[in-house]
Amino acid sequence: xxxxxxxxxxxxxxxxxxxxxxxxxxxxxxxxxxxxxxxxxxxxxxxxxxxxxxxxxxxxxxxxxxxxxxxxxxxxxxxxxxxxxxxxxxxxxxxxxxxxxxxxxxxxxxxxxxxxxxxxxxxxxxxxxxxxxxxxxxxxxxxxxxxxxxxxxxxxxxxxxxxxxxxxxxxxxxxxxxxxxxxxxxxxxxxxxxxxxxxxxxxxxxxxxxxxxxxxxxxxxxxxxxxxxxxxxxxxxxxxxxxxxxxxxxxxxxxxxxxxxxxxxxxxxxxxxxxxxxxxxxxxxxxx
Numbered sequence: 001x002x003x004x005x006x007x008x009x010x011x012x013x014x015x016x017x018x019x020x021x022x023x024x025x026x027x028x029x030x031x032x033x034x035x036x037x038x039x040x041x042x043x044x045x046x047x048x049x050x051x052x053x054x055x056x057x058x059x060x061x062x063x064x065x066x067x068x069x070x071x072x073x074x075x076x077x078x079x080x081x082x083x084x085x086x087x088x089x090x091x092x093x094x095x096x097x098x099x100x101x102x103x104x105x106x107x108x109x110x111x112x113x114x115x116x117x118x119x120x121x122x123x124x125x126x127x128x129x130x131x132x133x134x135x136x137x138x139x140x141x142x143x144x145x146x147x148x149x150x151x152x153x154x155x156x157x158x159x160x161x162x163x164x165x166x167x168x169x170x171x172x173x174x175x176x177x178x179x180x181x182x183x184x185x186x187x188x189x190x191x192x193x194x195x196x197x198x199x200x201x202x203x204x205x206x207x208x209x210x211x212x213x214x215x216x217x218x219x220x221x222x223x224x225x226x227x228x229x230x231x232x233x234x235x236x237x238x239x240x241x242x243x244x245x246x247x248x249x250x251x252x253x254x255x256x257x258x259x260x261x262x263x264x265x266x267x268x269x270x271x272x273x274x275x276x277x278x279x280x281x282x283x284x285x286x287x288x
Contacts, residue, residue: 002065011037014068014086021070022091029093032120033086038073039064041113041144042083048074050082075111075137081236084172088231089114093121095217095230096168096191101125103165105185107158108132108172108238112141112151118170119148126150129166131158133239159240166190173238174213176246177280183218183225183267192218195233198251199242212251214259216285225265227285246280253278261287 002010015033019025039045045062050072059066067073072082098104100123109115109130119128130145130153132138138155145151154161158171159179165187174197182192197213213233219226253259262277264286271284278285 001063007037007064008034010065010068011035018070018087018090019094021087022094024090024094026094028098028121029090029117032117033090035120036113036116037064038067038083038113041111041116041140042067042073042075043111043140048077050074050077081110081134081137083110083113084235088233089117091231092170092193092215093117095215096170096193098122098168102167104128104168104170105163105166106130106170106172107182108236109141109153110137110172112144112153114172115141115145115151115153116148119145119151122150124150127152129154129163131156131161131163133157157240159238169193171195171238172235174233174235175238175241176243176250177241178218178265178283179241183220183265186218186220188220188222190220192220194218195235195238196250197233197235197237198254199237199247212254214254216262216265218265225267227262227265229260229262249278249280258287263288 012034015030019030046058048056048058051057056074056077070087072085075081075083098121102122104118104122106115106118109132115128115130122128128151130141132141142153145153165185167187167190169182170193174195186192195215200212214229215231215233216227217230258277262285266284269279269282269284271286276284276286
């Protein structure tokens with residue numbers, strides 16, 4: 001078993017490596033990953049690690065050193081629920097640009113590991129609201145985060161649960177359309193991290209090939225919303241925000257390309273088709 005002092009060195013190296021792998025240089029995000037012990041959130045080992053093309057493979061033993069790789073760790077493998085890929089979250093947090101003192105809402109908090117990292121970034125003057133739909137995971141998150149005074153965990157549907165206006169809304173599941181409450185509760189200047197995935201997007205697993213999922217950062221500008229693509233993604237589906245009509249439209253949009261040119265989100269569908277990458281009932285992601 002790796003001793004605590006050695007594990008601190010391993011954790012610091014892990015933080016540096018995952019940020020470097022996505023081209024991020026940010027000492028605050030690095031420190032958050034270096035200071036939050038992943039093993040405190042994942043239960044007793046050995047742990048099931050998701051290996052692409054193989055499935056889940058248990059770590060050789062319960063030494064937490066095995067958790068400090070850029071891999072998914074099964075939280076509930078039978079439901080295909082994982083603690084997500086660290087480098088993806090490091091990149092998306094950097095894109096969200098969290099500032100100390102802000103209110104961050106984490107939709108799909110899971111067992112709370114990335115919620116804890118957000119709590120470090122928000123600082124003692126900030127606040128994090130974690131929302132988790134699954135009863136067992138919400139209970140684990142509440143227990144895991146009990147030592148964080150700036151965190152509140154709510155069990156419920158993150159597409160419907162009310163929360164105070166937020167500087168960042170960080171959605172940790174794949175939707176086919178934005179939720180009204182996310183746009184309504186985003187402060188002026190606030191950022192919504194929004195993964196959008198097709199029904200086969202979770203199975204594709206790759207951010208490097210042609211996406212079936214994409215992450216957009218939506219920034220509120222008064223009554224308007226800027227939008228930009230920041231990453232491909234394969235992520236667990238958002239149970240409360242998927243329907244056949246919007247999924248079909250999203251699949252067609254990916255087939256046509258152009259997600260990387262998206263510049264605006266409109267809360268209206270009265271936008272010319274040739275200006276839109278994707279249009280839904282009452283909203284659109286557009287090029288201008």
